[in-house]
Amino acid sequence: MEQCDIIEVELDEVDDVIEAWGYSLAAFVVGGFPGFEAIKKLTNTWKVHSTFKIHKFGWLVFRFDNEKDIQEVLDNGPYLVFSRPIVMKPVTSLFEFGSASMSTLPVWVNLRGLLCDISNDNVLAKICSKIGTPLYTDAMTGSKNRISFAKVLVDVDLAKDLVLGHSTDFCKMEMDNQAAQLHRQPGSEPPEK
Numbered sequence: 173m174e175q176c177d178i179i180e181v182e183l184d185e186v187d188d189v190i191e192a193w194g195y196s197l198a199a200f201v202v203g204g205f206p207g208f209e210a211i212k213k214l215t216n217t218w219k220v221h222s223t224f225k226i227h228k229f230g231w232l233v234f235r236f237d238n239e240k241d242i243q244e245v246l247d248n249g250p251y252l253v254f255s256r257p258i259v260m261k262p263v264t265s266l267f268e269f270g271s272a273s274m275s276t277l278p279v280w281v282n283l284r285g286l287l288c289d290i291s292n293d294n295v296l297a298k299i300c301s302k303i304g305t306p307l308y309t310d311a312m313t314g315s316k317n318r319i320s321f322a323k324v325l326v327d328v329d330l331a332k333d334l335v336l337g338h339s340t341d342f343c344k345m346e347m348d349n350q351a352a353q354l355h356r357q358p359g360s361e362p363p364e365k
Contacts, residue, residue: 195239196263197246199232203256210253218245233263246325247311250280261327262307276327278307284321291316296324304328 211232215222220241224234236242242262251258261267261278281300293309300306305327312318 193233193235193263195236195242197234197236197242197260198227198263198267199234199258199260200230201232201253201256201258205230205232206253206256214251214253214258217251218248220244234260243308244311246308249325276304276329278325279304279328280310281324281326282321283324286322288319291322296322300324300326 205226211224215224215234218241220236222234222236222241222245224232227233234245236245246260246262249260251260259277281303283296283299291313293314296309296313297306303326307325307327310323310325313322313324
């Protein structure tokens with residue numbers, strides 16, 4: 173086996189991701205690149221200025237003018253191209269363009285039946301942390317303009333078992349010194365799947 177040298181790179185030697193890549197989203201169309209016309213049609217629906225390049229590993233890198241435009245695109249997802257999902261992730265520091273970057277998948281999670289006074293970002297993040305890493309709420313949830321459900325983008329680890337549902341019928345909330353805890357009521361069991 174060939175031995176390789178290890179090169180250490182200090183974090184302060186790494187370029188700031190915004191300086192290096194600008195405000196960017198990396199995207200992957202399930203099933204492969206759908207063609208330039210399909211991507212142009214998709215980007216026209218966003219109603220924000222963007223450009224894109226194709227990475228050699230099949231990723232599309234969309235560059236935007238500012239972070240607000242990225243948020244606008246993410247808020248209005250998910251997107252399909254020829255009935256195939258397009259997975260989008262913000263380009264973060266040390267982002268890897270390879271299969272390792274697909275070990276997690278951003279998924280929009282709808283949370284129904286929440287009490288109005290616990291539908292804030294902190295509580296939504298705590299709830300969604302049981303599924304994965306919470307990333308964003310959509311614009312309607314953030315502005316509380318929709319009260320029937322909250323929508324949160326959660327980065328889900330594909331190697332772990334997916335949490336597929338939960339009913340609030342078997343939970344109660346207790347307030348103690350301004351801290352809320354949700355837990356199962358004694359003797360209640362979730363319905364069989």
